[in-house]
Amino acid sequence: MLRLASATLKIIFVSLITGAGLSALDVTAADILMEMGLTPENVLALLERGVSWAVPNIVLGSMVIVPVWLVIYLLKPPRG
The missing domain is CATH 1.20.5 (Single alpha-helices involved in coiled-coils or other helix-helix interfaces)
Structure with a gap:
């Protein structure tokens, strides 16, 4: 159970850092979806x-x- 919680927290942390970086580059989720045709x-x-x-x-x-x-x-x- 501890391993699952640890992995979840790591994923959340890395996602937060990546999202902040993409936000600094003015990239939004809608932009990425439009590039994929969605x-x-x-x-x-x-x-x-x-x-x-x-x-x-x-x-x-x-x-x-x-x-x-x-x-x-x-x-x-x-x-x-």
Whole structure:
């Protein structure tokens, strides 16, 4: 857990430094998206499509995986 928190903080710190540097060069997120041929609305639409696809599949998969995991967990010999 500590490694995950440490990695997250490092990513946040490096992102902050990079963002400050790009801001000093007058580069915005909208500029970068336009260079790639996207708009913020397109990005949001793509994210919505991705979430609307992923959530039902995650729920469906968990309906199989959770009971299987529970049975395996219950049938394991006790530790100690």
